[in-house]
Amino acid sequence: MNYNRFIFAFLFLFFSCISLAQNAFVKGVILDTEKHPVPSVNISSQGNSVQTDSNGFFEIVIPSNKKVSLIFTHVSLKTMSLTVSLKTNEVFVFNPIMNNSQEQMGEVFVSSGNRKRVQGIATIDTETIKKIPGANAGIENVLKTLPGVNSNNELSTQYMVRGGNYDENLVYVNEVEVYRPFLIRSGQQEGLSFTNTDLVQNVDFSAGGFQAKFGDKLSSVLDITYRKPTQFGASFEASFLGGSASVDLVSKNKKWSAVTGVRYRNNSLLVNSQDTQTNYTPTFADVQTNINYDISEKWQMSFLGNISQNKYLYQPLTRETKFGTIDQPMALAVYYQGQEKDQYDTYFGALKTTYKVSPSLTLKLIGSLFHTTEKEHFDILAQYRLGNVNAEDPENPSAIDFTRGIGSQLNHARNDLDALIANIELKGTKEWKESQLEFGLKYTRESIRDRVVEWEMIDSAGFSLNPPLVILPENNQPYTPYTGPLLPYQDIRAANFNTINRFSGYAQWNQQSEIGSSRIWYHLGARFQSWSVSGALEEGKNQTVVSPRAQFAIKPDWDRDMVFRISGGLYHQPPFYRELRDLDGVVNPNVKAQEAVHVVLGNDYNFKMWNRPFKWVTEVYYKSLSDVNVYSIDNVRIRYVANNNAKAYAQGLDFRLNGEFVPGTESWVSFGYMKTEENYENKGYIARPTDQRLKFAMLFQDYMPNIPSVKVYLNLVYNTGLPGGAPSYTDPYLYQNRLNDYRRADIGFAKVFVDSSTQNTKTSWLKNFKELAVGLEVFNLFNNQNAITNTWVRDVYSKNQYAIPNYMTSRVFNVKINARL
Template identity: 70%
Template sequence: MAQNARVKGVVLDENKVPIANVAISSETNSTRSNSNGFYELPIPAQKKTTIVFSHLAFKSVSAIISLQPNAIFEFNPILNTRIEQMGEVIVSSKNKNRIQGITSITPEILRKTPGANAGVENVLKTLAGVNSNNELSSQYAVRGGNYDENLVYVNEVEVYRPFLIRSGQQEGLSFINSDLVQNIDFSAGGFQAKYGDKLSSVLDITYRKPTAFGANFEASFLGGSLSVDAVSRNKKWSAVTGVRYRNNSLLVNSQETQTNFTPSFVDVQTNINYQASAKWQWSFLGTISRNNYEYQPLTRQTNFGTLDQPMALLVFYEGREKNSYGTYFGAIKTTFKPIETFSLKLISSLYHTVEQEHFDILAQYRLGEVDNNVASENYGKVSYSRGIGSQLNHARNNLDALIATIELKGFHDWKKSQLDWGVKYTRESIRDRVVEWEVIDSLSFSIPPPTILPQRDEPNTIYSGPLVPYQNVRATNFNTINRFSGFAQWNSKSNLGSAKLWYNAGLRFQHWEVAGTNALGNSQFVWSPRAQIAIQPNWEKDMLFRLSGGLYYQPPFYRELRDADGIVQTNVKAQQSVHLVVANDYNFKMWNRPFKLVSELYYKSMSDVNTYTIDNVRIRYAANNLAKAYAQGLDFRLNGEFVPGTESWFSFGYLKTEENSENRGYIARPTDQLLKFGILFQDYMPTIPSMKVYLNLVYNTGLPGGSPSYADPYQYQNRLRDYRRADVGFSKVLIDNYSNSKKKNWLGNFKELAIGAEIFNLFNNQNAITNTWVRDVYSKNQYAIPNYMTTRVFNIKLSAKL
């Protein structure tokens, strides 16, 4: 019997409203659309098939479709009373993303998945191999790498994050505006040479090109967003523009620290496209963002310890923190395609950030035992103080960075092969001043830095030496970095017996030089060969096997050049990693619905490693390349239509990553996330399909990081508690593509309208991001008090589309 393919989609009327009970037929099969307008029809593969859509109230629509074996094609026909549609669609089964090991995510999932920091990164954190223990942050770690090892592209332009962010609640908005997104591709390792010089992952975002006027609006207790699609009459100009505002007060006020919190996170983005001719296109991507963060802590009480010996930390604060992050970004891209098989792209961009981090916060604390006698009038209160002290933190940090790039890329296509190449120049000019110090007092004794020897022994021995801050970082850095990079890669396909074979081979290079305030760094050069091979046997089961890897380098960015004392080391070398990824991609049917199981086994061997510590989301590097490391693991992801017409997935990841600094032995790296489970699930009520439910659940085992940031990691290998979080969203759709009739009142102006409720941290789990270390001079003990993240929070959301 000949192999089949499938056509599925939603049948719509003129107003983009789904139509139920539409008869869909081909020469061999027939079906009807359900109450939501959804249909699915198997058709013979490798054969032109005429599909007819008919309904008594509408004109019929027919289309000629030709698909390769096992291909799935989404076709959403529009039935109306004036015209009939005729067309021919030929779709190849060559799935580029499947061959390259790239995970694709639909934009609709971004907007529906609940999360304290909703968006692209919120969905990525449910994937195997992607880890984050901070729901307030958009940053993520991939397969043992840190936050600085991930590439992010928007419309082929690399984008950057603010430099001075130290906690997730300061981030505000991700650069990526989910309302503007059309395609989302993500690779967790073994990626091709056309992507840049990072060690861990690639997130490739494409903003959409509008074809008609439209508008989207969303508002909730956390803020709001508005996006507008516009198209000129001659269709040569199109633009999509988005405005966002976010306020994290709802989330921050659920934490244990009582604060006066006045954040303001605002940004405007636009993507403008101009079709100059059939061969020449222009586009502009621009964004302006302004994040103002004002934080005035008041009090805090954290209970910890055991049932037999409960303890509490009471803190009373004075002072405040005032930070601002202004980002201005613009990129122009032009594409020239004289013939179908050849194209050139010229891309230039300018990124400017002005950041300020100023704070003076005095924390006076009491560390005591809690009265656990239920019959006592003081139950739950501190009955005996074991430690009294204070801590003063001061910072006056300022940074101004200007990053300019220009890149030329080419693409050549032959019958079974393609050649991609590109050259790029980047100039990074950064002016940075760091002034921050910390003074700690315990029982009226000033605590000296842990690095000063001999150690002091108050109150037993009187100390008469000078008083110095516990931590003190002061530096001024004016640096310029010039980078030249490029790549060339070749793609081809062939047959190996009855099996299909795809292969890719490429080479990247980068040359850079750091000019510092006091020194000129050495000129450095690296080259990075990479390769992929994929084979699809001619089996009854639809399986694809993939092997990828290569030699990957990460030349240091500015943060990696700055050591723990804030001084830029101009001769820091590129970190090196050898990647090997073996994967299996299996498409199958269950309950007569499509499913996919992706399994990946990976190993990374790293040298010239630049070790670091993480405090919340702030990374501080040693800037010395004195370590080696490895990362190994196994990722699984099962996704499919667990509920008809929706996509959900379950993921599992195992990871082990360790480092060996100066041959002292292997210890866990700060991102050693042993186990990870993630679930993204969508459902709707069968009797009320307009009532929908979305579940986002993540479980991660504890990370290293339960030690002070100044400590020797070889002496502290404590771990934080496991991270457990479930966010759930409920949505009542008033009008959308699944409505059966057009409203006759004012609601008829909307194409989509929905109201929903979200519950963040559904089970109210206490997740800790770091520990606060309280020192008691008298007992010579240090107590690790967890810094808990957000508790259970309720949110209301309204969304509309015109």
């Protein structure tokens, strides 16, 4: 590597691999000026040509990731041209009108990114997602490098966006909303994200101010499209963390196509790097399929299915955590008995049919069913010893030489949940010359059966500790006898059988026009949702909310390529089941929808540096929230107060610079500042659990210039500490702790034996592969100790409590192999 590149890589501290050039697709219906389909139009591009059929329909394959010109010719109509630049496997729909009065040459340039650019949507390349290393590699791993997206848990796929929590993010796959398990309380239990990276074609993400056509959440939208294969293909990946395989199938007549993926994951490699020594036997596996059938040129059907089973068997043995200061080093030694047995089985199916009623009207009918059965059973006895460490002992520097406290803690849970969620939705799109109307109507039925039984007993120095929130006689054992009742330190017991019926819908108007020589875009719309909860101790009342939203973008006729945006509106989040359940596990059916006013100002600036394309994105945002349902976060478990007695705000500034720092690759640098506070029952404003002030991230891709087949990539994230780690019963207005900063760097190296650039030089044993690479990954490169929560231990002598950090994973090495046929 030459000197300049070495310096640049040192400054940015992360690398990656080259995106592989593949194909994209342009299709549509050609009409004449009287809106009649035009058959026998010849569409040509770089030696490839097709003709429209009797209905005016065409589809042509073009190279991706480059500017391509298409020429439209007809014996009786004037010639027309179109210039496009599309991502790999992207499908661009183009429905032009050809006339016989003038030629339309060189006037149209369409990039798929242009539309998303004016909407404030970030598009993530699928090849980047597959290559970037991470303890939980995939879409969420890359999302966490974007500005405004925060997480301090590498074992979890959950993320927080601009002050919101994990429950405030919408996730769609093929326009179908997907769900995550209910009872998950730690990242290491999650296993697999719903999204299978091997099946993905497009990934779009909006961090706020999104349009009315998206659902009723407060923070973000992740919109994923699975690919529709055009030819046979297969891929597989294997590593120390598990493996995956996928296959693309296409029928001879091209009417049927299917992409299917199978995944398996085992987190033992990561969990064994933590302080707690365990017998750990996880099994995370799923199978997904996306089947497409073209009934005719106007009518298509598809099926998306997923079956997932997560078994989590956990038997802790011992734990030793060192903490304290240089002057007073301390250690906590814990010895465990018992085990935890959790299982999460989920089944998901969605049937979607699309019918093109006319060239300007398209209707879609989507039905989906989600079923999950979850159980969380554990009995774990932890006996601890807290004391001072003799760091000067060379033979055993972590040995406790003076015991400050001893005690026991017994945790018990028998939590079971069965949830069935059914959806049916009608969506439509009506197009005019420069305008578009989108609309939809949806019905959802949620049936929840839930049993919560969990308690905790704490014993210190031979006597049981009373619960902190219950007034009981003073316990001053062993000096005086205790006459009060023996109660669990914490105790939650509830049984809920609830049904939630929801009706929702939206209408949105999209318009393009011009002001002078500047191009402008409008997106105006509104959503509504009406719902009621039954089956609780008291019957819930019917509630309705309406959410108007708007976006405006302008591209001035300047020499510099800039787009300015303003978006926002009124956003509501009607309560899901978790938000209805209070701290005692009891459902309050009349919890109101949380409400937020969003205002987002943005600017996109495309420019060239070193004669390569770059983009600088800036966004300023403010959210004013009312009817807030306050909550606490323990690892990834969220517990709500369920009373809407708070108000809050979030404000911040995000920057992102992305482009080809190295020719042929895309990399980016992100920076974000965010502040969010809440005011509960007019007690005053304090930091919310998601108040992560500063965020800095880099994702960089490179290759060795003298050995271009060796790729290097690194994913780096720095977040300031979150409020958290305080005991769960603590009043945050009296005591609020903040965790240490989160710092993590994951680096990967890959030797590429086959890709698109080596196909002409392949040896005989490699000729069957389209891609083949072997890699080495190092997770947590600098071995930073990041804490997710604290364990609180009493010192019986001083009556003090010590916060013992629960550290995440340390440095871990992983080897993996990727192949595609």
